[in-house]
Amino acid sequence: MMDAQLTRCPHCQACFSVTESELSYAYGVARCGACLKIFNASHHLFVLECVDETSLNSSISPSHNHRADKDLFGDVEETVSPAGPPELHLADEHHDTELSSTDGEEKRSLMEQSWVPVAMGLSLLVLVILVIVGNTRMLSQHPSMSALVDGICAVTGCDHPVMSDFDQLSYGQEGIIPEGNNTLQIDFVLENKGQMTVPFPAILVELKDATGSVVTEYIAQPEEYLAEMPFADHQLPSELPVAVTLTVKGDENLIESFRLVFIPSLN
Known part of the structure; x- marks a missing residue:
C-alpha cells in the first residue's frame, strides 16, 4: 500500500x-x-x-x-x-430555492399576462359605454334603441327629448298623393293631445305595400316640414292641430299606406 x-x-x-x-x-x-x-x-x-x-x-x-x-x-x-455529502445537500437546497423563486416568478408573470386581456376588455367596455352615452341623440333616431336611450338618460340625464316624450302626439286625416317619377306626397295633421308644450319631433315615415310590409323608410327633421310655418322655436303647443306635408321617394304602384313614428330630432 x-x-x-x-x-x-x-x-x-x-x-x-x-x-x-x-x-x-x-x-x-x-x-x-x-x-x-x-x-x-x-x-x-x-x-x-x-x-x-x-x-x-x-x-x-x-x-x-x-x-x-x-x-x-x-x-x-x-x-x-x-x-x-454536505456540499451536495447545500447545492440541492440552493437549487430548490432557485426553482421555487423561478416558479414564483413564472406564476406572477402568468397572472400579469392573464390580467392584460381582462384590462383591455374592461377598457373597451368603458369606451363603448362612453360612446353610447355621448351619442344618445343619434341612437334615438332608431326606435328599437328607445328603451336603451330612455335608461341612459334616466341615469345620466340628456339634453334632448326621448321617444317617450312624444307619446302624447297623434296624427290623423292622412293621405298619399302620387306625384310621378316615384315621388309621393304624404299629408297628415299632427296634434299634441297633452297638457304641455313639446318640441316638434323628427318623423319616421314607414311606407307599406298592400300586405302591410314596410317597403322603405324616410326620416323628416323639423327643419324640413316646418320650413314655411311660423314655428321658429320648433315647439308644438297643446291642442293645436298642424297640417304637415312630406315629399318622399317610393314606388307609386307599390305603396298603399304609411305609418308615422315620432322620434327626437337631431337638433
Whole structure:
C-alpha cells in the first residue's frame, strides 16, 4: 500500500489508513468504523512525521484496522446514497430555492399576462359605454334603441327629448298623393293631445305595400316640414292641430299606406 494515507474521524478522533482509490470511491465520503458516523475522509488526511512502520502498526491495531476498513468502505454505496455529502445537500437546497423563486416568478408573470386581456376588455367596455352615452341623440333616431336611450338618460340625464316624450302626439286625416317619377306626397295633421308644450319631433315615415310590409323608410327633421310655418322655436303647443306635408321617394304602384313614428330630432 504505497499510496496509503491516514485520515482521522472528526467525531471520535479514530485514525484509519486509506488509499487513493478508496478516496476516489464515493468522492471520499466514508463511515467511521469506530463511531459509525459519516465524514469526508479526504478532508481529514494527515501525515505522521518521523514515525516508522512499527510504531504506525502498533498505534493502529490490525483487528481495529481491519474492522475500520471493512466498515469504512464496505457499506459506502449503501450509506452515502441517502445521506450524500454536505456540499451536495447545500447545492440541492440552493437549487430548490432557485426553482421555487423561478416558479414564483413564472406564476406572477402568468397572472400579469392573464390580467392584460381582462384590462383591455374592461377598457373597451368603458369606451363603448362612453360612446353610447355621448351619442344618445343619434341612437334615438332608431326606435328599437328607445328603451336603451330612455335608461341612459334616466341615469345620466340628456339634453334632448326621448321617444317617450312624444307619446302624447297623434296624427290623423292622412293621405298619399302620387306625384310621378316615384315621388309621393304624404299629408297628415299632427296634434299634441297633452297638457304641455313639446318640441316638434323628427318623423319616421314607414311606407307599406298592400300586405302591410314596410317597403322603405324616410326620416323628416323639423327643419324640413316646418320650413314655411311660423314655428321658429320648433315647439308644438297643446291642442293645436298642424297640417304637415312630406315629399318622399317610393314606388307609386307599390305603396298603399304609411305609418308615422315620432322620434327626437337631431337638433
